[in-house]
Amino acid sequence: MPDVEIKIHSGLEVKDGPLLSENIAHLTPSSPSEPLETLRARYNQDGMLLLKGLLPREDVLRTRTKYFEMMSPSGILQPDTQPVQGIFNSARASDDFPGIGAGAAGKNGRPGGESAQVFIDLAIQAHYEDWYTKDLAKHPALLDFMAKFTGWNENTLGLNRSLLRNNVPGTKPIGVHYDQIFLRYGEPTSVTAWVPIGDISLTGGGLIYFENGDALGRQLEQDFTRKARDAGMTDEETKNAFNQNMMSTGLLSECPLEFARQYNWRWLVSDYEAGDVVLHKPHAIHASTINNDPNNVIRLATDLRFVDQSKPYDERWTNFYRFGDGV
Template structure:
């Protein structure tokens, strides 16, 4: 069936190409999400009027932008990262770092790179994960003019400030992936709101570890945050801690998308997409989301970076103005 024409742009969560089989999504634990509660995100072309882009973001809490960064630049970054990591044995022998194919002879857990507490025991691997955040090529990639110019235009800012602590993550097939959360949990110290940019570094299908969003969950995230803050008396330091006694052990809301969708998110769908190198998904601090389990049939490793932006002069979370290290407590 041909692509449907649109007399007016659809909300960003509506399916606009048919037929296309819905993906089988699951997170770290639990069953596959019921197909009746799965939907496709709508990609937004780069030439969409900025007014419409802002409208989609306001309505849905996210906007998936196509081709923000030139594809070749993103693939160059992918090649650099896996060249940097290659001595850990993460790559399948005789394959290109640009492709990022996982060595199936390896234990996926031993090559986890999702950050936080889920790190390999091998100190050399942890050192490579840490140093990857400060290589000149990666730092230059974060300053990509097409990405930064788009953010300023989209947000209407004269100047943007990116927090220094970024999350450059790889998720190997069948390994651990990022749990379900909203970003404000981890950036509670600053009073200002921020913008998250999720940048897939390479092609990433819905079943290859891409992000999934709980539709229309911004108000739910805000309500949960208010309830967490009011649940018990806490010191200021405890309140801003993403791992305080009101949170799960690793700060996530859940690692079971199916269960959370049927309970907390009843009546809402999990939305996913087939992302391409050059795409960027922008979302607000309260939208509930997590990574799909990487079950890529080609064995591709999902690589991405999470970036947070404030307007210059805003009351940002100063704790995040330093490079990520495994022991930073954030």
């Protein structure tokens, strides 16, 4: 794929610099129609699974349209473009449209200043709209696949708390982390479904996954837990100490390039299409690139979490997202 190899160098960037050929490899795509045993084996080996076209494209684009119709009064969209395109209004400052979720100030605090107030109010309200909470987050195709893939069947529960996150071009990307850091009060058995809501070009700010990241994430947690127990900490003290040992934002690092060099492994990258879903394990290490989309397309995506409700899980995530919920 010589054309892909050339393009992969242009604009693929994280906070601490460009990702070059020695830092990257391609994320392996899978089809939902493959045998479940094959898909499970790939998921267990890699810690993640890119499923192409799991959701109907038109349903995902409907959610994208609804979102940007709702956001339009904030001035985020380029005039004379369609909401489904999600083209950023380059005449506006990117700071007026900050992303939400992990990485916001303090314990999931409200991001942005006064100029971002209109957008942030609309962005938080979008988390409660039926076209998102029901039509996308509880889409029958997703729920049915998750029930069969996990083998949880009728015990499959989609948690209400989710992160509907936009990234306008040039804004701060998501740092290096794994999800168990934020689901600390439950067993590490959840499955995250990352859903791009619209097409995301290779340089458009999509998720990147760390090679061998699931094994490394588990090792990092086991090492810390062992040290905490050797120091005489209780399980509760260990949980709190682990979170405090992370950066204030709950990240392993703000610098994916440095992280890759530290462990001498690569970041797995891909472009994404509306309808794709990436499943990943609680300890799968991931981050995102800077949105350098050449057409100023806003990256919109969500993180949906699924658990086996017959087993202990982090019940804080049964509540819908709100600022300052401490998660």
